[in-house]
Amino acid sequence: xxxxxxxxxxxxxxxxxxxxxxxxxxxxxxxxxxxxxxxxxxxxxxxxxxxxxxxxxxxxxxxxxxxxxxxxxxxxxxxxxxxxxxxxxxxxxxxxxxxxxxxxxxxxxxxxxxxxxxxxxxxxxxxxxxxxxxxxxxxxxxxxxxxxxxxxxxxxxxxxxxxxxxxxxxxxxxxxxxxxxxxxxxxxxxxxxxxxxxxxxxxxxxxxxxxxxxxxxxxxxxxxxxxxxxxxxxxxxxxxxxxxx
Amino acid sequence: xxxxxxxxxxxxxxxxxxxxxxxxxxxxxxxxxxxxxxxxxxxxxxxxxxxxxxxxxxxxxxxxxxxxxxxxxxxxxxxxxxxxxxxxxxxxxxxxxxxxxxxxxxxxxxxxxxxxxxxxxxxxxxxxxxxxxxxxxxxxxxxxxxxxxxxxxxxxxxxxxxxxxxxxxxxxxxxxxxxxxxxxxxxxxxxxxxxxxxxxxxxxxxxxxxxxxxxxxxxxxxxxxxxxxxxxxxxxxxxxxxxxx
DNA sequence: CAGTGGTCTAGACCACTTC
DNA sequence: AAGTGGTCTAGACCACTGC
Numbered sequence: 001x002x003x004x005x006x007x008x009x010x011x012x013x014x015x016x017x018x019x020x021x022x023x024x025x026x027x028x029x030x031x032x033x034x035x036x037x038x039x040x041x042x043x044x045x046x047x048x049x050x051x052x053x054x055x056x057x058x059x060x061x062x063x064x065x066x067x068x069x070x071x072x073x074x075x076x077x078x079x080x081x082x083x084x085x086x087x088x089x090x091x092x093x094x095x096x097x098x099x100x101x102x103x104x105x106x107x108x109x110x111x112x113x114x115x116x117x118x119x120x121x122x123x124x125x126x127x128x129x130x131x132x133x134x135x136x137x138x139x140x141x142x143x144x145x146x147x148x149x150x151x152x153x154x155x156x157x158x159x160x161x162x163x164x165x166x167x168x169x170x171x172x173x174x175x176x177x178x179x180x181x182x183x184x185x186x187x188x189x190x191x192x193x194x195x196x197x198x199x200x201x202x203x204x205x206x207x208x209x210x211x212x213x214x215x216x217x218x219x220x221x222x223x224x225x226x227x228x229x230x231x232x233x234x235x236x237x238x239x240x241x242x243x244x245x
Numbered sequence: 246x247x248x249x250x251x252x253x254x255x256x257x258x259x260x261x262x263x264x265x266x267x268x269x270x271x272x273x274x275x276x277x278x279x280x281x282x283x284x285x286x287x288x289x290x291x292x293x294x295x296x297x298x299x300x301x302x303x304x305x306x307x308x309x310x311x312x313x314x315x316x317x318x319x320x321x322x323x324x325x326x327x328x329x330x331x332x333x334x335x336x337x338x339x340x341x342x343x344x345x346x347x348x349x350x351x352x353x354x355x356x357x358x359x360x361x362x363x364x365x366x367x368x369x370x371x372x373x374x375x376x377x378x379x380x381x382x383x384x385x386x387x388x389x390x391x392x393x394x395x396x397x398x399x400x401x402x403x404x405x406x407x408x409x410x411x412x413x414x415x416x417x418x419x420x421x422x423x424x425x426x427x428x429x430x431x432x433x434x435x436x437x438x439x440x441x442x443x444x445x446x447x448x449x450x451x452x453x454x455x456x457x458x459x460x461x462x463x464x465x466x467x468x469x470x471x472x473x474x475x476x477x478x479x480x481x482x483x484x485x486x487x488x489x490x
Numbered sequence: 491c492a493g494t495g496g497t498c499t500a501g502a503c504c505a506c507t508t509c
Numbered sequence: 510a511a512g513t514g515g516t517c518t519a520g521a522c523c524a525c526t527g528c
Contacts (some may be wrong), residue, residue: 013517015517049517050517050518053516056516056517064490070494071495072524073495074493185488187486188488189486190484190486191455191480192438192455209439210439212435212436241435242435243431244336244431245430260497284513298499300515301497315513316514316515317506317515318508320513320514
């Protein structure tokens with residue numbers, strides 16, 4: 001391969017073009033989550049560049065958590081099935097510092113017409129079909145999280161309450177194995193709100209208690225939004241933890 | 246330079262040792278925030294390694310926001326004086342998506358004996374002297390943020406309310422120029438709380454309104470904690486924004 | 491022992507900034 | 510034109526994994 005750049009386009013290094021091609025393969029499901037991708041030498045041969053150039057491309061994709069390098073074994077497509085990725089997007093942790101063991105209960109799973117707000121976030125047309133899910137997560141019997149989830153019906157056809165409650169692991173692992181959808185990144189908007197009657201009942205707190213409201217949009221390859229979540233956390237004995245660099 | 250590793254110690258690559266030496270120079274204020282560090286070739290000569298090895302060391306420090314690379318100009322020590330770093334640790338943004346113009350008012354600045362909680366976070370002894378600061382930040386005349394700040398008195402001697410209110414820029418730029426203290430990273434713990442009478446007065450909200458409570462510990466070089474903040478945000482028209490990767 | 495990723499080198503050349 | 514960081518190459522060798 002050789003450097004190609006349009007006369008007017010700004011300079012784009014070779015390794016960026018390699019990155020784009022690897023990304024295209026991921027997006028096209030040529031390699032699936034958990035799979036090993038070809039070795040650096042193989043890719044170097046395929047793209048007709050040196051190993052060092054492939055290396056730089058893979059390094060950056062690994063830094064974005066799209067790939068995982070394992071010395072001596074190979075380079076793998078990231079998956080939410082792996083230990084390290086299980087709670088990758090969960091920032092809630094007990095004030096004590098221990099780890100949570102959250103128990104999951106899905107309450108409902110219905111197909112509805114999307115509101116304009118949800119449609120906008122999922123880049124659908126208002127009124128398009130979406131699946132609406134409700135669940136509660138508990139620690140030691142005390143409900144901590146009440147969560148609503150919206151999914152585009154097209155991508156998640158046939159999703160049922162029974163299937164969700166039968167699944168033992170994280171929801172994002174469920175999406176991966178049942179709907180070939182891997183979540184790559186997410187954006188959260190956080191506010192403080194007061195518990196209304198419904199929330200108070202679900203979380204067993206008083207009406208008017210302070211709750212953390214977390215609205216998340218999650219994206220798969222190609223910056224495609226495929227899930228909206230609106231969670232409310234009881235933060236009396238736990239907190240949202242964030243590191244700033 | 247050549248690879249040195251203790252018989253029992255685990256393998257440590259050359260570029261890690263270079264990183265450690267650059268970090269030591271930063272910590273020792275050999276190069277100050279805003280300064281250019283020596284060129285890659287100079288550093289390669291100084292440490293007797295190849296340019297590529299220095300490169301990898303600098304790359305990782307730049308990824309941690311300790312250094313900033315500028316093609317054609319050099320590599321610089323990161324500073325909160327720079328545009329890009331001004332609001333590096335501020336995650337609050339208007340729901341509308343615009344940018345904030347926050348007006349700053351410091352209310353008090355007093356030297357007190359630290360509580361055991363603050364002492365623990367700052368790694369001081371309970372009762373050691375700390376400076377306690379209160380401030381309000383407003384957008385369009387409406388108070389949005391009430392913030393308490395605690396600083397170890399040893400490092401921040403002579404800090405006065407007048408000096409703070411006279412300073413035009415971000416607080417972290419003030420620390421840099423007046424107390425040779427550059428903040429490198431921070432950790433935040435977020436909860437939802439109810440406004441008491443005092444908070445209601447400062448933020449002009451009703452008693453019992455929901456507020457976002459953000460407790461931050463900020464660190465300088467060498468993972469040394471040097472500031473604790475406890476902020477309360479009115480999130481009725483703005484939110485805490487977070488990206489998850 | 492072969493295969494993978496990880497480190498290190500030396501050298502050539504490119505892109506950007508400044509004089 | 511000189512100096513900086515940025516890209517790319519080719520090759521040697523090291524560390525780790527699994528057969």
